[in-house]
Amino acid sequence: MPELPEVETTKNGIAPHILEQTVARIEIRQPKLRWPIPEAVSTLFPGQTVQDVTRRGKYIGVHTSVGTLIIHLGMSGSLYFVEPDTPPMFHDHVDIHFVGLNKVLRYTDPRRFGAMLWSDGDWYAHELISHLGPEPLTDAFSVDYLHERAKGRKQAIKQFIMDSKVVVGVGNIYANEALFMAGIRPTRAAGNISKKRLALFVECIKQVLAAAIEQGGTTLKDFVSGEGKPGYFKQELKVYGRADLPCTVCKSPLTEIRQGQRSTVYCAHCQR
Ligand SMILES: [Zn+2]
Known part of the structure:
Protein backbone atom coordinates (compact mmCIF):
# COMPACT_ATOMS: atom_id res chain seq x y z
CA MET A 1 0.00 0.00 0.00
CA PRO A 2 1.44 3.40 -0.88
CA GLU A 3 2.23 5.10 2.42
CA LEU A 4 2.83 8.79 3.09
CA PRO A 5 6.46 8.71 1.84
CA GLU A 6 5.41 7.13 -1.47
CA VAL A 7 2.62 9.69 -1.88
CA GLU A 8 4.98 12.56 -1.06
CA THR A 9 7.49 11.20 -3.59
CA THR A 10 4.74 10.85 -6.21
CA LYS A 11 3.66 14.45 -5.59
CA ASN A 12 7.25 15.68 -5.85
CA GLY A 13 7.79 13.53 -8.93
CA ILE A 14 4.86 14.82 -10.96
CA ALA A 15 4.67 18.45 -9.76
CA PRO A 16 7.59 19.95 -11.75
CA HIS A 17 6.25 18.42 -14.99
CA ILE A 18 2.65 19.61 -14.73
CA LEU A 19 2.98 22.96 -12.90
CA GLU A 20 1.66 25.80 -15.09
CA GLN A 21 0.68 23.27 -17.75
CA THR A 22 -2.82 23.33 -19.20
CA VAL A 23 -4.95 20.21 -19.23
CA ALA A 24 -5.84 19.26 -22.80
CA ARG A 25 -8.13 16.34 -22.02
CA ILE A 26 -8.70 13.56 -19.56
CA GLU A 27 -9.28 10.01 -20.74
CA ILE A 28 -11.22 7.94 -18.24
CA ARG A 29 -11.33 4.28 -19.27
CA GLN A 30 -12.63 3.02 -15.92
CA PRO A 31 -14.64 5.50 -13.81
CA LYS A 32 -15.37 2.97 -11.06
CA LEU A 33 -12.62 3.45 -8.55
CA ARG A 34 -13.37 3.35 -4.81
CA TRP A 35 -16.04 5.90 -5.67
CA PRO A 36 -17.12 6.77 -9.20
CA ILE A 37 -15.06 9.57 -10.73
CA PRO A 38 -17.45 12.56 -10.65
CA GLU A 39 -18.63 14.25 -13.83
CA ALA A 40 -16.83 17.47 -12.84
CA VAL A 41 -13.44 15.84 -13.43
CA SER A 42 -14.17 15.45 -17.14
CA THR A 43 -16.18 18.68 -17.55
CA LEU A 44 -14.30 21.21 -15.36
CA PHE A 45 -10.68 19.99 -15.29
CA PRO A 46 -9.84 20.12 -19.04
CA GLY A 47 -8.80 23.59 -20.20
CA GLN A 48 -7.55 24.51 -16.72
CA THR A 49 -3.97 25.37 -15.82
CA VAL A 50 -2.30 23.61 -12.91
CA GLN A 51 -1.44 26.25 -10.31
CA ASP A 52 -0.08 24.01 -7.57
CA VAL A 53 0.34 20.36 -6.58
CA THR A 54 0.15 19.62 -2.86
CA ARG A 55 -0.33 16.73 -0.46
CA ARG A 56 -2.53 16.37 2.62
CA GLY A 57 -2.28 12.99 4.34
CA LYS A 58 -2.28 10.49 1.50
CA TYR A 59 -4.29 12.75 -0.80
CA ILE A 60 -2.67 14.62 -3.68
CA GLY A 61 -4.32 17.88 -4.74
CA VAL A 62 -3.89 19.18 -8.29
CA HIS A 63 -5.08 22.76 -7.96
CA THR A 64 -6.60 24.98 -10.67
CA SER A 65 -8.48 28.28 -10.50
CA VAL A 66 -11.85 26.50 -10.66
CA GLY A 67 -11.20 23.62 -8.28
CA THR A 68 -8.94 20.80 -7.20
CA LEU A 69 -8.50 17.31 -8.60
CA ILE A 70 -8.08 15.07 -5.55
CA ILE A 71 -6.17 11.83 -6.08
CA HIS A 72 -5.73 8.94 -3.61
CA LEU A 73 -3.61 5.94 -4.59
CA GLY A 74 -5.61 3.49 -2.46
CA MET A 75 -4.03 0.05 -1.97
CA SER A 76 -2.28 -0.33 -5.30
CA GLY A 77 -2.49 2.90 -7.28
CA SER A 78 0.35 4.70 -9.00
CA LEU A 79 0.74 7.88 -10.99
CA TYR A 80 3.55 8.30 -13.50
CA PHE A 81 4.38 9.57 -16.98
CA VAL A 82 4.32 7.60 -20.21
CA GLU A 83 5.10 8.48 -23.82
CA PRO A 84 1.90 9.76 -25.54
CA ASP A 85 1.56 6.66 -27.76
CA THR A 86 1.93 4.08 -24.97
CA PRO A 87 -1.02 1.68 -25.27
CA PRO A 88 -2.96 1.34 -22.02
CA MET A 89 -2.91 -1.96 -20.16
CA PHE A 90 -5.95 -3.39 -18.41
CA HIS A 91 -5.43 -1.53 -15.11
CA ASP A 92 -4.43 1.83 -16.64
CA HIS A 93 -7.69 3.61 -15.83
CA VAL A 94 -7.02 7.30 -16.43
CA ASP A 95 -4.73 9.36 -18.71
CA ILE A 96 -4.33 13.12 -18.34
CA HIS A 97 -3.04 14.92 -21.44
CA PHE A 98 -1.50 18.39 -21.24
CA VAL A 99 -1.26 20.98 -23.99
CA GLY A 100 2.16 20.83 -25.60
CA LEU A 101 3.55 18.34 -23.08
CA ASN A 102 5.14 15.37 -24.77
CA LYS A 103 4.11 12.89 -22.08
CA VAL A 104 0.92 11.69 -20.49
CA LEU A 105 0.16 11.41 -16.78
CA ARG A 106 -1.21 7.90 -16.28
CA TYR A 107 -3.13 6.49 -13.30
CA THR A 108 -2.89 2.73 -12.78
CA ASP A 109 -4.74 0.88 -10.03
CA PRO A 110 -5.21 -2.92 -10.19
CA ARG A 111 -7.36 -3.13 -7.06
CA ARG A 112 -9.30 0.10 -7.67
CA PHE A 113 -9.36 1.21 -4.02
CA GLY A 114 -7.93 4.54 -5.09
CA ALA A 115 -9.95 7.65 -5.83
CA MET A 116 -10.13 10.60 -8.17
CA LEU A 117 -12.50 13.29 -6.89
CA TRP A 118 -13.20 16.96 -7.37
CA SER A 119 -13.45 19.86 -4.94
CA ASP A 120 -14.92 23.17 -6.08
CA GLY A 121 -13.63 25.28 -3.23
CA ASP A 122 -11.09 24.82 -0.45
CA TRP A 123 -10.10 21.18 -0.68
CA TYR A 124 -9.30 21.11 3.07
CA ALA A 125 -13.08 21.39 3.54
CA HIS A 126 -13.70 18.22 1.50
CA GLU A 127 -15.39 15.54 3.60
CA LEU A 128 -12.46 13.13 3.20
CA ILE A 129 -9.90 15.70 4.26
CA SER A 130 -11.55 18.02 6.79
CA HIS A 131 -11.29 15.60 9.73
CA LEU A 132 -7.61 14.70 9.22
CA GLY A 133 -5.14 15.14 12.06
CA PRO A 134 -1.90 17.13 11.72
CA GLU A 135 0.88 16.29 9.28
CA PRO A 136 3.54 14.25 11.12
CA LEU A 137 6.47 16.29 9.81
CA THR A 138 5.08 19.66 10.90
CA ASP A 139 5.42 21.37 14.28
CA ALA A 140 1.69 20.83 14.83
CA PHE A 141 2.55 17.19 15.54
CA SER A 142 4.28 17.78 18.85
ZN1 LIG B 1 15.30 -6.58 21.59
Whole structure:
Protein backbone atom coordinates (compact mmCIF):
# COMPACT_ATOMS: atom_id res chain seq x y z
CA MET A 1 0.00 0.00 0.00
CA PRO A 2 1.44 3.40 -0.88
CA GLU A 3 2.23 5.10 2.42
CA LEU A 4 2.83 8.79 3.09
CA PRO A 5 6.46 8.71 1.84
CA GLU A 6 5.41 7.13 -1.47
CA VAL A 7 2.62 9.69 -1.88
CA GLU A 8 4.98 12.56 -1.06
CA THR A 9 7.49 11.20 -3.59
CA THR A 10 4.74 10.85 -6.21
CA LYS A 11 3.66 14.45 -5.59
CA ASN A 12 7.25 15.68 -5.85
CA GLY A 13 7.79 13.53 -8.93
CA ILE A 14 4.86 14.82 -10.96
CA ALA A 15 4.67 18.45 -9.76
CA PRO A 16 7.59 19.95 -11.75
CA HIS A 17 6.25 18.42 -14.99
CA ILE A 18 2.65 19.61 -14.73
CA LEU A 19 2.98 22.96 -12.90
CA GLU A 20 1.66 25.80 -15.09
CA GLN A 21 0.68 23.27 -17.75
CA THR A 22 -2.82 23.33 -19.20
CA VAL A 23 -4.95 20.21 -19.23
CA ALA A 24 -5.84 19.26 -22.80
CA ARG A 25 -8.13 16.34 -22.02
CA ILE A 26 -8.70 13.56 -19.56
CA GLU A 27 -9.28 10.01 -20.74
CA ILE A 28 -11.22 7.94 -18.24
CA ARG A 29 -11.33 4.28 -19.27
CA GLN A 30 -12.63 3.02 -15.92
CA PRO A 31 -14.64 5.50 -13.81
CA LYS A 32 -15.37 2.97 -11.06
CA LEU A 33 -12.62 3.45 -8.55
CA ARG A 34 -13.37 3.35 -4.81
CA TRP A 35 -16.04 5.90 -5.67
CA PRO A 36 -17.12 6.77 -9.20
CA ILE A 37 -15.06 9.57 -10.73
CA PRO A 38 -17.45 12.56 -10.65
CA GLU A 39 -18.63 14.25 -13.83
CA ALA A 40 -16.83 17.47 -12.84
CA VAL A 41 -13.44 15.84 -13.43
CA SER A 42 -14.17 15.45 -17.14
CA THR A 43 -16.18 18.68 -17.55
CA LEU A 44 -14.30 21.21 -15.36
CA PHE A 45 -10.68 19.99 -15.29
CA PRO A 46 -9.84 20.12 -19.04
CA GLY A 47 -8.80 23.59 -20.20
CA GLN A 48 -7.55 24.51 -16.72
CA THR A 49 -3.97 25.37 -15.82
CA VAL A 50 -2.30 23.61 -12.91
CA GLN A 51 -1.44 26.25 -10.31
CA ASP A 52 -0.08 24.01 -7.57
CA VAL A 53 0.34 20.36 -6.58
CA THR A 54 0.15 19.62 -2.86
CA ARG A 55 -0.33 16.73 -0.46
CA ARG A 56 -2.53 16.37 2.62
CA GLY A 57 -2.28 12.99 4.34
CA LYS A 58 -2.28 10.49 1.50
CA TYR A 59 -4.29 12.75 -0.80
CA ILE A 60 -2.67 14.62 -3.68
CA GLY A 61 -4.32 17.88 -4.74
CA VAL A 62 -3.89 19.18 -8.29
CA HIS A 63 -5.08 22.76 -7.96
CA THR A 64 -6.60 24.98 -10.67
CA SER A 65 -8.48 28.28 -10.50
CA VAL A 66 -11.85 26.50 -10.66
CA GLY A 67 -11.20 23.62 -8.28
CA THR A 68 -8.94 20.80 -7.20
CA LEU A 69 -8.50 17.31 -8.60
CA ILE A 70 -8.08 15.07 -5.55
CA ILE A 71 -6.17 11.83 -6.08
CA HIS A 72 -5.73 8.94 -3.61
CA LEU A 73 -3.61 5.94 -4.59
CA GLY A 74 -5.61 3.49 -2.46
CA MET A 75 -4.03 0.05 -1.97
CA SER A 76 -2.28 -0.33 -5.30
CA GLY A 77 -2.49 2.90 -7.28
CA SER A 78 0.35 4.70 -9.00
CA LEU A 79 0.74 7.88 -10.99
CA TYR A 80 3.55 8.30 -13.50
CA PHE A 81 4.38 9.57 -16.98
CA VAL A 82 4.32 7.60 -20.21
CA GLU A 83 5.10 8.48 -23.82
CA PRO A 84 1.90 9.76 -25.54
CA ASP A 85 1.56 6.66 -27.76
CA THR A 86 1.93 4.08 -24.97
CA PRO A 87 -1.02 1.68 -25.27
CA PRO A 88 -2.96 1.34 -22.02
CA MET A 89 -2.91 -1.96 -20.16
CA PHE A 90 -5.95 -3.39 -18.41
CA HIS A 91 -5.43 -1.53 -15.11
CA ASP A 92 -4.43 1.83 -16.64
CA HIS A 93 -7.69 3.61 -15.83
CA VAL A 94 -7.02 7.30 -16.43
CA ASP A 95 -4.73 9.36 -18.71
CA ILE A 96 -4.33 13.12 -18.34
CA HIS A 97 -3.04 14.92 -21.44
CA PHE A 98 -1.50 18.39 -21.24
CA VAL A 99 -1.26 20.98 -23.99
CA GLY A 100 2.16 20.83 -25.60
CA LEU A 101 3.55 18.34 -23.08
CA ASN A 102 5.14 15.37 -24.77
CA LYS A 103 4.11 12.89 -22.08
CA VAL A 104 0.92 11.69 -20.49
CA LEU A 105 0.16 11.41 -16.78
CA ARG A 106 -1.21 7.90 -16.28
CA TYR A 107 -3.13 6.49 -13.30
CA THR A 108 -2.89 2.73 -12.78
CA ASP A 109 -4.74 0.88 -10.03
CA PRO A 110 -5.21 -2.92 -10.19
CA ARG A 111 -7.36 -3.13 -7.06
CA ARG A 112 -9.30 0.10 -7.67
CA PHE A 113 -9.36 1.21 -4.02
CA GLY A 114 -7.93 4.54 -5.09
CA ALA A 115 -9.95 7.65 -5.83
CA MET A 116 -10.13 10.60 -8.17
CA LEU A 117 -12.50 13.29 -6.89
CA TRP A 118 -13.20 16.96 -7.37
CA SER A 119 -13.45 19.86 -4.94
CA ASP A 120 -14.92 23.17 -6.08
CA GLY A 121 -13.63 25.28 -3.23
CA ASP A 122 -11.09 24.82 -0.45
CA TRP A 123 -10.10 21.18 -0.68
CA TYR A 124 -9.30 21.11 3.07
CA ALA A 125 -13.08 21.39 3.54
CA HIS A 126 -13.70 18.22 1.50
CA GLU A 127 -15.39 15.54 3.60
CA LEU A 128 -12.46 13.13 3.20
CA ILE A 129 -9.90 15.70 4.26
CA SER A 130 -11.55 18.02 6.79
CA HIS A 131 -11.29 15.60 9.73
CA LEU A 132 -7.61 14.70 9.22
CA GLY A 133 -5.14 15.14 12.06
CA PRO A 134 -1.90 17.13 11.72
CA GLU A 135 0.88 16.29 9.28
CA PRO A 136 3.54 14.25 11.12
CA LEU A 137 6.47 16.29 9.81
CA THR A 138 5.08 19.66 10.90
CA ASP A 139 5.42 21.37 14.28
CA ALA A 140 1.69 20.83 14.83
CA PHE A 141 2.55 17.19 15.54
CA SER A 142 4.28 17.78 18.85
CA VAL A 143 4.56 15.96 22.17
CA ASP A 144 2.14 18.46 23.73
CA TYR A 145 -0.42 17.68 21.06
CA LEU A 146 0.03 13.90 21.27
CA HIS A 147 0.00 13.87 25.08
CA GLU A 148 -3.27 15.82 25.08
CA ARG A 149 -4.86 13.47 22.52
CA ALA A 150 -3.66 10.33 24.33
CA LYS A 151 -4.96 11.39 27.75
CA GLY A 152 -7.31 8.76 29.16
CA ARG A 153 -7.23 6.65 25.98
CA LYS A 154 -7.27 2.91 26.58
CA GLN A 155 -6.71 2.07 22.90
CA ALA A 156 -3.40 0.37 22.10
CA ILE A 157 -0.76 2.94 21.14
CA LYS A 158 -0.19 1.30 17.75
CA GLN A 159 -3.82 1.55 16.68
CA PHE A 160 -4.07 5.02 18.23
CA ILE A 161 -1.12 6.35 16.21
CA MET A 162 -2.44 4.80 12.97
CA ASP A 163 -5.74 6.71 13.33
CA SER A 164 -5.64 9.51 10.73
CA LYS A 165 -7.73 11.71 13.04
CA VAL A 166 -4.82 11.66 15.52
CA VAL A 167 -2.04 12.14 12.95
CA VAL A 168 -1.96 11.38 9.22
CA GLY A 169 0.41 9.09 7.39
CA VAL A 170 1.66 6.74 10.12
CA GLY A 171 0.89 3.49 8.30
CA ASN A 172 1.53 -0.03 9.55
CA ILE A 173 5.20 -0.27 8.56
CA TYR A 174 6.14 3.08 10.08
CA ALA A 175 4.09 2.48 13.24
CA ASN A 176 5.94 -0.81 13.82
CA GLU A 177 9.34 0.75 13.20
CA ALA A 178 8.77 3.92 15.25
CA LEU A 179 7.46 1.93 18.24
CA PHE A 180 10.56 -0.26 18.14
CA MET A 181 12.82 2.74 17.85
CA ALA A 182 11.10 4.37 20.85
CA GLY A 183 11.09 1.14 22.90
CA ILE A 184 7.31 1.24 23.35
CA ARG A 185 5.25 -1.97 23.47
CA PRO A 186 2.61 -1.70 20.68
CA THR A 187 -0.15 -3.04 22.94
CA ARG A 188 0.35 -0.49 25.69
CA ALA A 189 -2.65 1.80 26.28
CA ALA A 190 -2.05 5.18 24.63
CA GLY A 191 -3.09 7.01 27.79
CA ASN A 192 -0.63 5.01 29.89
CA ILE A 193 2.62 6.27 28.38
CA SER A 194 4.61 9.04 30.07
CA LYS A 195 5.02 12.38 28.33
CA LYS A 196 8.77 11.81 28.23
CA ARG A 197 8.32 8.56 26.30
CA LEU A 198 5.75 10.16 23.99
CA ALA A 199 8.29 12.87 23.21
CA LEU A 200 10.74 10.21 22.07
CA PHE A 201 7.99 8.49 20.08
CA VAL A 202 7.12 11.72 18.24
CA GLU A 203 10.79 12.15 17.32
CA CYS A 204 11.03 8.53 16.11
CA ILE A 205 7.94 8.90 13.91
CA LYS A 206 9.39 12.03 12.32
CA GLN A 207 12.71 10.27 11.80
CA VAL A 208 11.38 7.12 10.10
CA LEU A 209 9.09 9.11 7.80
CA ALA A 210 11.74 11.68 6.91
CA ALA A 211 14.23 8.90 6.14
CA ALA A 212 11.74 7.16 3.86
CA ILE A 213 10.92 10.41 2.04
CA GLU A 214 14.62 11.14 1.62
CA GLN A 215 15.12 7.68 0.16
CA GLY A 216 12.11 8.23 -2.12
CA GLY A 217 13.85 11.26 -3.51
CA THR A 218 16.34 8.97 -5.20
CA THR A 219 13.53 7.30 -7.19
CA LEU A 220 12.19 10.55 -8.67
CA LYS A 221 13.79 9.97 -12.06
CA ASP A 222 11.53 6.93 -12.47
CA PHE A 223 8.48 9.14 -12.89
CA VAL A 224 9.45 10.12 -16.40
CA SER A 225 10.42 6.75 -17.82
CA GLY A 226 7.87 4.51 -19.44
CA GLU A 227 8.13 1.65 -16.99
CA GLY A 228 8.78 3.92 -14.09
CA LYS A 229 6.16 2.87 -11.62
CA PRO A 230 7.70 3.72 -8.30
CA GLY A 231 7.83 0.74 -5.97
CA TYR A 232 8.15 0.56 -2.22
CA PHE A 233 11.23 2.05 -0.77
CA LYS A 234 13.68 -0.59 0.29
CA GLN A 235 14.20 0.92 3.66
CA GLU A 236 16.10 -1.09 6.19
CA LEU A 237 13.34 -2.33 8.45
CA LYS A 238 14.16 -3.40 12.00
CA VAL A 239 10.92 -5.19 12.95
CA TYR A 240 8.30 -5.07 10.18
CA GLY A 241 8.36 -8.36 8.24
CA ARG A 242 10.96 -9.84 10.64
CA ALA A 243 8.79 -12.05 12.90
CA ASP A 244 10.84 -14.74 14.74
CA LEU A 245 14.12 -13.24 13.49
CA PRO A 246 16.57 -11.90 16.10
CA CYS A 247 16.06 -8.37 17.45
CA THR A 248 18.80 -6.11 16.06
CA VAL A 249 19.51 -4.86 19.59
CA CYS A 250 19.19 -7.80 22.02
CA LYS A 251 19.13 -10.80 19.61
CA SER A 252 15.98 -12.35 21.14
CA PRO A 253 13.43 -13.52 18.55
CA LEU A 254 10.84 -10.90 17.59
CA THR A 255 7.17 -11.53 18.43
CA GLU A 256 4.33 -11.17 15.91
CA ILE A 257 0.73 -10.47 16.91
CA ARG A 258 -2.36 -9.14 15.09
CA GLN A 259 -3.82 -5.78 16.02
CA GLY A 260 -6.91 -4.66 14.12
CA GLN A 261 -6.13 -7.27 11.44
CA ARG A 262 -2.69 -5.78 10.86
CA SER A 263 0.60 -7.46 11.63
CA THR A 264 2.51 -6.10 14.60
CA VAL A 265 6.08 -7.22 15.18
CA TYR A 266 7.96 -6.18 18.31
CA CYS A 267 10.69 -7.19 20.71
CA ALA A 268 9.22 -8.35 24.02
CA HIS A 269 12.55 -7.60 25.69
CA CYS A 270 13.27 -4.11 24.32
CA GLN A 271 9.73 -2.72 24.08
CA ARG A 272 7.84 -2.07 27.31
ZN1 LIG B 1 15.30 -6.58 21.59
